[in-house]
Amino acid sequence: MDVKKYPLKVTLHKFGEMIYFSQLDLVKILERALRRAQLPLYFTQGYSPRVKLSFSNGLKLGVEGRIGVTFYFTENILLESLLEKLARQLPQGLEIITEPLE
Amino acid sequence: MIDYTQIQKPQQYIGNEWNVVKKNHDGKITVCISYPDAYAIGMSNLGLRIIYGLLNEASDVVCERVFLPGQDFIGELLAQKNKLFSLETKTPLDSFEVIGFNLSCELNFINFLKILYLGGLALKSSERPNTIVMGGGLANPEPLAEFVDCFYLGEFESGAQSFLEVLRKYKDKESRLKALSEIEGFYVPRFYVAKLSADKYCFERTYHYASFPLRRAYVKDLNSAYYPRRWLIPHTPIVHDRVQIEIARGCPNRCTFCQARSLYYPYRERKPEIVGQLIKAIYETSGYENFSLLSLSASDYSSIESLIDETIGYFSPRKIGLSLPSLHIDDIIGGLYKKLIPLKKTSLTCALEVARDDLRSKLNKKIDTSKLFEAAAILRALNIRHLKIYFMFGFPGETEEDLAAIGDFLQKLMHQTKIALHVSVNAFVPKPFSSWESVPMAQESELILKRSIILKHIPAWRSISVTISPIKRTLLEAILCRAPREFSKVIHNVLLKELKSSLPVNSPGDSFWWDRWKKAMEEEGFDYRPLLEASSSNFPWSFIEKGAGSENTCSKLQIPNHKLQINSNNQNHNG
Numbered sequence: 184m185d186v187k188k189y190p191l192k193v194t195l196h197k198f199g200e201m202i203y204f205s206q207l208d209l210v211k212i213l214e215r216a217l218r219r220a221q222l223p224l225y226f227t228q229g230y231s232p233r234v235k236l237s238f239s240n241g242l243k244l245g246v247e248g249r250i251g252v253t254f255y256f257t258e259n260i261l262l263e264s265l266l267e268k269l270a271r272q273l274p275q276g277l278e279i280i281t282e283p284l285e
Numbered sequence: 286m287i288d289y290t291q292i293q294k295p296q297q298y299i300g301n302e303w304n305v306v307k308k309n310h311d312g313k314i315t316v317c318i319s320y321p322d323a324y325a326i327g328m329s330n331l332g333l334r335i336i337y338g339l340l341n342e343a344s345d346v347v348c349e350r351v352f353l354p355g356q357d358f359i360g361e362l363l364a365q366k367n368k369l370f371s372l373e374t375k376t377p378l379d380s381f382e383v384i385g386f387n388l389s390c391e392l393n394f395i396n397f398l399k400i401l402y403l404g405g406l407a408l409k410s411s412e413r414p415n416t417i418v419m420g421g422g423l424a425n426p427e428p429l430a431e432f433v434d435c436f437y438l439g440e441f442e443s444g445a446q447s448f449l450e451v452l453r454k455y456k457d458k459e460s461r462l463k464a465l466s467e468i469e470g471f472y473v474p475r476f477y478v479a480k481l482s483a484d485k486y487c488f489e490r491t492y493h494y495a496s497f498p499l500r501r502a503y504v505k506d507l508n509s510a511y512y513p514r515r516w517l518i519p520h521t522p523i524v525h526d527r528v529q530i531e532i533a534r535g536c537p538n539r540c541t542f543c544q545a546r547s548l549y550y551p552y553r554e555r556k557p558e559i560v561g562q563l564i565k566a567i568y569e570t571s572g573y574e575n576f577s578l579l580s581l582s583a584s585d586y587s588s589i590e591s592l593i594d595e596t597i598g599y600f601s602p603r604k605i606g607l608s609l610p611s612l613h614i615d616d617i618i619g620g621l622y623k624k625l626i627p628l629k630k631t632s633l634t635c636a637l638e639v640a641r642d643d644l645r646s647k648l649n650k651k652i653d654t655s656k657l658f659e660a661a662a663i664l665r666a667l668n669i670r671h672l673k674i675y676f677m678f679g680f681p682g683e684t685e686e687d688l689a690a691i692g693d694f695l696q697k698l699m700h701q702t703k704i705a706l707h708v709s710v711n712a713f714v715p716k717p718f719s720s721w722e723s724v725p726m727a728q729e730s731e732l733i734l735k736r737s738i739i740l741k742h743i744p745a746w747r748s749i750s751v752t753i754s755p756i757k758r759t760l761l762e763a764i765l766c767r768a769p770r771e772f773s774k775v776i777h778n779v780l781l782k783e784l785k786s787s788l789p790v791n792s793p794g795d796s797f798w799w800d801r802w803k804k805a806m807e808e809e810g811f812d813y814r815p816l817l818e819a820s821s822s823n824f825p826w827s828f829i830e831k832g833a834g835s836e837n838t839c840s841k842l843q844i845p846n847h848k849l850q851i852n853s854n855n856q857n858h859n860g
């Protein structure tokens with residue numbers, strides 16, 4: 184029973200207090216925000232399923248900047264609907280911006 | 286300003302957790318609460334979360350948090366001549382009206398004083414004109430009586446409203462303390478004198494209206510008690526990185542060495558419906574991917590099976606992890622295992638305490654170990670990576686066979702289950718309010734001998750890992766938990782030593798701490814031995830009433846002699 188996965192790529196702006204959180208922390212922060220937003224998450228298959236997420240680049244601790252993030256859903260989610268649901272679940276210092284990462 | 290890029294684990298100082306409560310202080314009652322240890326440990330404490338949420342419910346109260354910062358952060362604070370501040374609004378500690386500490390772990394007593402010191406507060410109660418320092422979570426408050434203005438004996442949810450009423454009504458410290466001392470559960474040491482005369486601890490009140498005798502206060506009904514629904518989520522890992530849902534408080538069992546059952550007496554359950562509501566509400570506002578159902582003994586929860594069914598029904602589709610840390614192993618393999626298979630559980634815990642059944646029954650511990658052996662296949666089906674097993678030693682009447690049996694037991698278990706075993710072995714401490722509070726503690730030399738016998742018999746296999754508590758740390762714990770009021774001066778002495786010497790970079794071992802405490806006890810002329818050998822029923826903490834059900838069973842029981850009965854042909858065990 185292969186679940187279909189729909190990737191959605193966004194750009195995340197990390198600033199303010201959030202610059203002190205590592206990329207590893209960010210995985211959990213985003214996972215929990217997605218769960219609160221009740222989006223149809225795609226989980227990795229296997230014995231201990233995880234929310235699938237991928238980053239296109241990393242940022243050092245203490246640095247403000249942008250990161251490309253790909254979310255995976257089990258349905259096709261439009262960017263506007265993601266923005267609407269996820270934005271208010273993100274802590275101050277994380278923002279999804281629509282323009283692509285250069 | 287602290288440059289957080291130069292500090293290790295800066296995440297712990299930011300105070301921007303999801304669901305954090307930040308209020309302005311204007312005209313509000315200001316409280317700061319603390320679990321006096323590192324952030325990752327303190328944030329794992331359930332009591333702190335309950336009090337944080339409960340106090341912040343009141344619109345005229347601000348409750349913030351502080352933990353013990355790392356050495357590098359402390360260095361920066363001191364270099365900049367700044368005071369330690371709260372996480373939420375970065376307010377220096379000495380600007381709060383009340384600072385509350387969870388003092389349930391004796392080894393944190395020094396951390397507690399360090400936080401006061403770094404926050405710019407005088408250590409002794411009598412030297413602080415305004416700030417009220419509260420302490421809770423400990424069985425015997427006496428060793429901290431000089432530092433803490435007011436203890437809460439018992440479960441703070443039951444006294445929180447009266448506490449706030451007093452703070453609203455009275456504005457100076459003396460009137461606040463007097464008013465608090467008249468309410469059940471609040472213990473204000475300055476209104477009582479405690480002294481030892483003719484080997485008996487005498488306890489008298491000096492303020493006529495202060496409560497006496499003192500009684501522990503508890504929540505009558507868990508179902509209507511406050512429970513935090515807006516779970517604080519750190520954006521960085523902590524030690525217990527899961528939502529804790531307390532399903533019951535207290536324990537219906539009567540293990541003789543157990544302190545928890547008397548501190549949380551009586552046994553109370555939260556109804557499955559309420560547990561279900563809490564899970565749903567907390568998941569929706571937190572998105573946490575791991576939950577645990579907490580209680581002292583989950584197996585005793587009346588509807589544990591249907592609770593697990595319902596919980597799994599909610600958790601499975603959402604891929605939420607569940608742990609049940611206190612479920613008895615014999616229950617799991619007896620019938621619950623089929624339900625647990627779909628969970629991503631990777632370890633099981635089993636507090637066996639001792640390896641032989643007859644000693645275990647003397648301790649009143651009920652566990653059927655034979656099931657453990659029958660269940661090898663089931664354990665494998667559960668796909669667990671390891672079994673955690675707890676043992677204790679240092680009991681009176683314990684024989685060499687009892688000690689050697691630990692190794693034999695592990696060997697047999699390993700053979701049958703083929704699962705890695707993580708074994709933790711601790712020495713028995715006669716804890717205040719446990720049924721065996723008046724059982725003398727074994728001598729240091731005897732504990733060392735017993736420890737070596739245990740270790741000698743545990744096979745040195747890679748699949749069995751053993752942690753055994755260092756005897757010196759156990760002794761220190763025992764002294765701190767049983768100490769009288771005059772012990773405050775020893776604690777003060779140790780703190781001064783610590784403030785003078787900057788700590789070595791690598792955290793020093795237990796003998797380093799023990800030597801420091803021993804030196805302080807010598808300097809202050811305090812002999813700790815009588816404290817551990819006491820066989821009377823009169824202790825520094827005896828002024829606090831024992832709750833019903835925590836009666837001393839010791840007088841009725843024959844307490845066997847401590848002397849270890851060494852077998853004459855003890856080589857037999859090596860075979």
Ligand code: SF4
Pocket residue numbers: 536537538539540543544545546581582650
């Ligand atoms: S040790 Fe015994 S009495 Fe104490 S909590 Fe565990 S089962 Fe209950």
